[in-house]
Amino acid sequence: MAYFLTMEGLFYECDMETLECELLWDLKGELALPEGMWPHYKGAHTAMGRVVVCNNSYDERDYLGKHAAGRLAEWDGEMWRTIEEKPFMEAAGRRNLGCAIFATGWDEASAILKVLLNGKWRTFRLPKGSQCYDHGWLTEWTRIREIETERFMMDCHGIFYELPAQVYGGDIFPIKPVCQHLRIIPDYCSWAGTLVLAGNQNTPNADNNPLGGQPMAGLWFGKSDDLWSFGKPQGWGGPWRRSAVTAGEPSDPFLMTGFEHKCLHISQVSDGPVEFTLEADVLGDGAFATAETITVGSGEQRTHVFPPGFSAHWVRLVADRDCQATAQFIYT
Template sequence: MGYHKEGSLALALILQLSLIIDGRHNTGKPEYKTVAGRTRVSADSKPVEKDNSSACCSRGRVANYGPTVNIQHISQSQGIFPQLAVFADSAHKRSECGIGALMPWLEKLYMVTYLSVPDGGNGTGLYSIDKNMQLTKLASHQSTFANRLIHKETSQIIIGPWIIDSKETIRTFSQLLHVRITATAEHMEAPEIQVYMLDMDGPLWECDVIRLNCSQLYNLVDELKIPFNQQPHFKAAHTMNGRLVVASNTFDENDLIGEQHGGRLAEWQGTGKDWTILENTAFVEVTGRRNLGQVIYAVGWDHRSVILKVFDGQTSDSQSDSKDPLNRGLWKTYRLPKASHAYDHLWQTEWTRIREVETERYLMDAHGMFYELSPLGWAGSTWGIRPISQHLRIVPDFTSYRGFLVLGGNQVSSIFDSNVVTGQSQSGLWFGKTDDLWAFGKPQGWGAVWRRDRVTKGKPSDPFLMTGFDKKVVHFIVHSDKAVHFTIEVDVTGTSGQLSGEDWQVMRRLTVDTYEYYSFRDGFTAHWVRVVANADCMATVYFMYT
């Protein structure tokens, strides 16, 4: 990966200025003090006060639980501050220490780390970073947490099993301390006092944010008919447009060879309604804003490509012509290239998010590629998307804090000593500017609209993203006995044929007996591309961008 030099210089300058303003600039080493069994780093020679409050609590302020590191005495390199790294214990058991969620709140940055499974190690916890870039461990846990939400009705944030109010009071959903919480979503029927909590293993919980009690609503493994020999791996949930949408990213060799499909994208419209399965493949993220078109985005993948599902809450479903507001909108499917095959297995993906890191602009991470994404859904289309950069970093969450783009990480994971050369599980944060991402790897990738698929005569493929890539080629393979005529169509304006007068344009026609390829000319591009066959057949159409 590349990195703008000015990004590092800006970080260094900000730190130097903060030291000068505070009048604490010195070149000495930090002084370590032990208080109540905890080692802390002091910014000066003044004693550190003893804190007698409990380490983690269901009520009251949480105590500093572990080392506090003051960044005024440490260095950084290209946006990485080594002393802000977090660790799981080296002692048995050894699994993981990913940074599952990042949440700015009360002028601090809160974050929670995770093990791979409950009781799969020690050392993970809830942390905060303050305005002086001082890292404090607030609580320890032994589970998997990657959820975050503002409960706007009570002005509290939920991160992991903890809920933090506007006075920094931290309370705990004690029933969920050994549950793998991967998402929190707003409640559809009692949003003032309740939220949904999604367990990676399938249970969907309903939790009271006042009393802190939780009850299980569903086991989604049963509701969504996940095969008994497939591992459920629920990752995301979002409430909007009168529905709760959930995502599970189960994907393994069974999906590649077409034997079984354990991943799911599904929605539920509340009490008395059945769950609806939208996709039977891996999905890892779902989110949206309540304005600017009320668009819901969901990201997943199959053996062909990355999938972007889009629900426009302001567009009527032309197929049902329903006047019911819960049935307004229509899910549309778009395909994007994979930038790496190192994200294909359900364990490899972690959480690839869509977050708003600049006001009313999304940053999307999908299969090793960062994308710019607009929250708008005008004319029922998704046109505000383009690739930014390719990367190999695992980014379970990212956010904005004090002008920085902050990327979480999951750098080293032994996973019960499956890899005996990794050492201690640990992760770090990356601080930079949003525009630094353009200096990461050049956007490249590949993906199919059809892959060993039965193709219907005259039925177009899903749109495949074309804009923002350099060299482009498409491969055609016919798995049938007869030659097939294919038409390549492009969407120049980005409305994918949804706006009157902006139809798909015929770009090229090819006749394929067994195999042909077509290289797009240098400089040629469009927003979306799709393919149409003139006969029923079995075919593969595979795009490669370099």
């Protein structure tokens, strides 16, 4: 059997011997997308006894908090379960080297990498290379692909990353940024010793772009090492953006490695000052240790500039009291 998922959310099961297909679900209704919102399913993957699907519907209404149209969801053969009501673009993985499922998405705070390990979803956060991608139409179709033998390359929100496929000790290896770009890359692969990037670089887009005389889509041929000559990895994001923060509860890990200059802007609103503990995972194995403490008064913003050479694979924050907080890292 094979499954087919259309962009509009129709989910089919197909017998590969007889080629008979059956419509199983209309996911727009099954996953309860908001009324009047267009479905925009972009990725799916099957492993570990489930099908994972990604819908990246997102526009100004999502940004303003009027509704939540994006979806990351899974089906176990009997029932659907929504993992995130946020826009997600891609789900991918391997059946060996540890068997993880990787899914990419975003929210207002940052880009997001969800990883399914041992039946449990974990959340990691990544910087955004550009906010030009903050719309369901504008993330077509960021992918995770194996472009060298057993090596994934991940395109997520304007940044290419090396993504190790291995799962050791129940954890993933840290990822590393390769370059920043503004291209629309619907897909990419290795072919005949080259790296091939599909392109959707310019379009009149229903006459909304008067300078786009004709659509320009084509193939770019090079090699994987050419990606390092694209833009220097830069971006911004963090675990919190006007978020309700619970005392003593660590934030999602945020990627730090591979960026040259780094600073953190942090603010909070509560009934008094809050001490934030910045914890760093230097080994990339989930072992966090205290690196800094930053005290922020209610209504204040503090900026912490990391010294040259300081880095870690992941960082996270812990507050010592409940508050509404924003924590954004700027990498240049």
